[in-house]
Amino acid sequence: MKKTVRDIDLKGKKVIVRCDFNVPIKDGNITDDTRITAAVPTIEYLLEQDCAVILMSHMGRPKGEPKMEYTLKPVADRLAEVLDREIKFVSSPAVVDDAVSKAAADLKNGQIMLLENVRFVKGETDNDPEFAKKLASLAEVFVNDAFGTAHRAHASTALIADYFDTDHKMFGYLMEKEVKAVEKVMNDITRPFTAIMGGSKVSSKIEIIEN
Numbered sequence: 001m002k003k004t005v006r007d008i009d010l011k012g013k014k015v016i017v018r019c020d021f022n023v024p025i026k027d028g029n030i031t032d033d034t035r036i037t038a039a040v041p042t043i044e045y046l047l048e049q050d051c052a053v054i055l056m057s058h059m060g061r062p063k064g065e066p067k068m069e070y071t072l073k074p075v076a077d078r079l080a081e082v083l084d085r086e087i088k089f090v091s092s093p094a095v096v097d098d099a100v101s102k103a104a105a106d107l108k109n110g111q112i113m114l115l116e117n118v119r120f121v122k123g124e125t126d127n128d129p130e131f132a133k134k135l136a137s138l139a140e141v142f143v144n145d146a147f148g149t150a151h152r153a154h155a156s157t158a159l160i161a162d163y164f165d166t167d168h169k170m171f172g173y174l175m176e177k178e179v180k181a182v183e184k185v186m187n188d189i190t191r192p193f194t195a196i197m198g199g200s201k202v203s204s205k206i207e208i209i210e211n
Contacts, residue, residue: 003170005042005143010049012109016139016170017042018156020146021057021075030078037082042172043112044083050085051106053080056115056140057155058149063124066093075109076114088113093140095121096134104138117155131155136163145172147179151204186211 019039024031036168039055046053060070088111090103095116107113116203118124123131132155136142142164144150149157161169171179185195196204 001165004176005045005170005172006047008167008170009140010046010051010141012050013141014052014054014104014107014139015143016048016054016056016135016160017046017143018146018149018160019055019057020148021055021072021079022059022148023075025059025074027034028074030074033078033082036075036078038171038174039145040082042143042174045173046143047110047112050109051141052109053112054104054107054115055112056118056135057146058119058124058154058156059117060119062117062119064119064125066116066120067080070117070119072114072117079112079114083112085112089116091116093120095124095131096138101138118154124155125152127153127159129155129157132159133163140168142169143172144169145174147175150175 020035021039023035025031029037043053043055057072057075059072059075062070071091073089073091076087080087087101088099088107090113094102095118100115103113121131122128135156142160144157144161146157152158185193197208199205
């Protein structure tokens, strides 16, 4: 397994975290915040290490366009309630522009910032090196805590890691938990066993079922 947030000294570092905040929203309101609360242990650990924390995620399928029905503003508001602290949110159709870069640079240790929906930029799903580089430029450390999207070769989940050396990229708590669960099923499980699988796209489940 890759290194986790516990394996590296993160004291005072500026950290960018790929989360999975793709939550269901109806009439502007989040109807299930499970994915938000699942990210809390990693975020709280980073705050305990006196890190400046930059969060990023996708939501829905805006298909590379800044469609505001997919804005992460409701996520910022809900996360602020869950953590009981301010979440700085700078919405940009480019996700990373001069204003966002300045806000990230000015972010103090112990503060949290959430970027706009990374899928507002076509370069996210195209796995574009320039977009990945812009995201990476905001921080010193990359943490992947988005197990639900880790299988996708997208700029914020896969390619961004190329811009950090081995000691500056790692898993968060949620990612570690899920990987260990998969490893147990694959390598150390009492048979027979039952697996309950969710998700709307059966095409992405077939290989797992076959294995």
